[in-house]
Amino acid sequence: MEEPRKIAENDTVSTRAAHRLVPTSYEADEKRRYAQSMATQNVATKKRRAWTTSVFIKQLMAVSGFVFVFFLLFHSYGNLKMFLGAQVYNDYAHWLHEEAFVPIFPHGGFIWVFRAAMALMLIIHLWAAAYTWKRSRRARSTRYVVKKSVTDSYAARTMRMSGVLILLILIFHIAHFTTVSLPAKVANFGADVATPYDRMIASFQSPVLVILYAVFVGCACIHVSHGFWSMFQSLGWVRPATRKPLVLLSGLVGLVIFVMFMAPPVAIVTGLIH
Numbered sequence: 001m002e003e004p005r006k007i008a009e010n011d012t013v014s015t016r017a018a019h020r021l022v023p024t025s026y027e028a029d030e031k032r033r034y035a036q037s038m039a040t041q042n043v044a045t046k047k048r049r050a051w052t053t054s055v056f057i058k059q060l061m062a063v064s065g066f067v068f069v070f071f072l073l074f075h076s077y078g079n080l081k082m083f084l085g086a087q088v089y090n091d092y093a094h095w096l097h098e099e100a101f102v103p104i105f106p107h108g109g110f111i112w113v114f115r116a117a118m119a120l121m122l123i124i125h126l127w128a129a130a131y132t133w134k135r136s137r138r139a140r141s142t143r144y145v146v147k148k149s150v151t152d153s154y155a156a157r158t159m160r161m162s163g164v165l166i167l168l169i170l171i172f173h174i175a176h177f178t179t180v181s182l183p184a185k186v187a188n189f190g191a192d193v194a195t196p197y198d199r200m201i202a203s204f205q206s207p208v209l210v211i212l213y214a215v216f217v218g219c220a221c222i223h224v225s226h227g228f229w230s231m232f233q234s235l236g237w238v239r240p241a242t243r244k245p246l247v248l249l250s251g252l253v254g255l256v257i258f259v260m261f262m263a264p265p266v267a268i269v270t271g272l273i274h
Helices: 002-021 025-050 054-084 086-099 109-142 159-178 196-203 207-234 243-269
Strands: none
Touching: 054 086, 054 109, 054 196, 054 207, 054 243, 086 196, 109 159, 159 196, 159 207, 196 243, 207 243
């Protein structure tokens, strides 16, 4: 009698275990809803991360930085018109502020559209730089030793510091030449500033100011040179065959901008332009 009883008990246990393995319709619905919820959450997370990945942020900073490189080349080209005389430089300044691309833009409209676009690029560049810096700080606990490359330079280690310095001096530069909001006796030593040409002449009569300007421009060009190289990296254009040419091109861009910006002040302080 014991043997049939044990068999019956084992059958009962097996039946209960089988019932536990087979989910009820309610449990199946719950699992299905949970799976759908997780799938939706994963898709949303991927879409959200697409806008906050390090690669995307660096590409955003690279593109906005390239816009500033183009602006610096255009701006320094305009400054070189100082060598053509007061009439040419003043006419160029008037065209840029009043007549540029008329009738596509109304009189004086292009300069404001251009300024708004540059302000937007500046905001994007600063935000991307701050975001990258914040993320790099979080990753400091997992630092590891890597072989130093050509990009591990003084410029690479001081990008944030030079960027802040450029921003501060940019504010002074705008107040000095664009808005003309600085007092004449402070900005240009009390000289006559009736025209843009006169203001340029008055601003660089002092060798001290020319030296300070050279420091600012040099700092900006180092920043631009490394940023130009970083742009190629962020966009995935650096290859073993193109690495050295791109490094040389980045350095050349910084050097050209430095020479173009410094030529008028040096010519003014030495008396070549008066």
